[in-house]
Amino acid sequence: MTTLAPERVGTPARRAALPPARVIADIALLAQRNLIKSVRMPMYIVFSTIQPFMQLVLFVFVFGSIADIGPGMSYRNYVVPAVLVQTMTFAGMGSGVGIARDLDTGMIDRFRSLPIARSAFLVGRTSSDSLRLGVQATLLVVAAMLMGFRFGNGALPAFGMFVIVVMFGLALTTFSAWMGLTVRDPETVQAAMFIPVIPLVFTSSAFAPISRLPGWMQPFAEWSPVTAAIDSARGLALGDEVLYQVNQVHLHTALWHFLLWWVVIVVVFTALAVRRYRLGS
């Protein structure tokens, strides 16, 4: 039968070549695969979107009724950027679960045995996850606005806030990718990531100004990447003055901290994850 082995498609040398256009195409193909998979799990999308909605309701209406953040700001406005960042954090952690599952099913071996760029798998995963994060952030902002949240600083900074929260989620996907490749078991990855992430989220300016946290917690909270991300988002959404009034920090300081943290997290964990991926087991 001639159908099984047709005329060879190109030569190995041609198939092995990796011009930039090819790398981008590979990334796009792998990202597309992840997106198709997400869309085919509608229940996953529904549940992972409903959960942050409920958090919004909890913080805006339940805690919002007792928490007093000081003059000039409602707790609702204070907490919405925090819920956004928190949601991006948890959503970013989903990356590692997907990667561990690909390890488990042998898909990673399949991709590693193909002549594609070594970075394509991880970058493809991060790209599709960013899109997923963007969609989730948009839905959440719309919901928050329906609950009375208002941007107080103009359209462009509002968009900036959007970029910051998605960027933060993206940084978490690199951490999560490394965890996924290291821990290797889909169920364990999820649990393992909560251990460093949960304290980080709560030891920050997320739900209360740092000045109201216990004294021993304050230094951690001040230098936390989560504080930097949330305060940046707050400053952009509500304005520098409001941010300074409640948290005694200026927007440019928060942004600086955020960018620094972001670069460190992304560089370190991308390097670690790529190394893991290349080495295989």
Added chain:
Amino acid sequence: MAEGLKKRFGDFEALVGVDFVVPEGALVALLGPNGAGKTTTIRILTTLLRADAGRATVSGFDVATQPQLVRAAIGLTGQYAAVDEDLTGRENLVLVGRLCRMSKRAAQERAAVLLEVFQLVDAADRRLRTYSGGMRRRLDLAGSLMFAPEVLFLDEPTTGLDPRSRLDLWDVIVELKDAGTTIVLTTQYLEEADQLADTISVIDEGRIIAEGTADELKDRIGGDVLDLRVHDRAQLDLAVTTLTREFGASESDVTVDRDLGTVVVPIAQGSDSLVTAIRMLDGAGIGIDDLSLRRPSLDDVFLHLTGHAAETRVGAKKRRARIPAGGG
């Protein structure tokens, strides 16, 4: 193709030194029990794992220094079907094809052909969760054939398949070989190696312990083997002594299964040996349930070479945790 490959996982020495050559267009079977180092060898040859020492080339490319070229020349089908559950059969194939630099159209056309060859047309547009194990394996193999690789690696392609699916897959492998593809196949089934391979490399505890065609390996035992089952197991030892003395076989070549009461004795060729054996056993007062003379099977060869049976050996599975797609 491979020279002195070594690989260690912690304390476990998976490969002690693996050497073998696969002529172009040939089908070589790497035969050995679980944990012998089959999958580790394949993973090194397909660039998924780096050897600690040694050198290997595939299709003229060095696996350590030109991995990208190796990857562009090979197809790999692992022990567990590496296919995406949430995609359809067709989507799986097209994805692999496009990642191998086929145009969308070429990938779709090729996928359609392969789906037909592998009898997956009806299921082509269904998601894989509805596929049986055999269908997944076929699809996985189809994925490795999207761009007609120069060298195809099949790591235990039929492990866990039902007999029918196994025979179907054998047909496909024979066709591929006839079409000129160089194939490296690992298996723990002696029958599979016997049926498919031009030459067999027997691997055990991380080294190649014998090489040759199935017939050459069988000739190592000498002539034929005598298969005996005694009626009363208490007479087993007496039977062994009687037969080894008569046929001049050393005790170490004789295989005894005390549970089944069977003895396998290699003997020099000769059709009258059956008669001799019956006379000797009868003379010693040993009751016989079954006695036959046959050509040695690869099982006998394996036993002869390693001192242990091929398919019953357990252990050395610990590193599964570190190499989920591995095992051989």
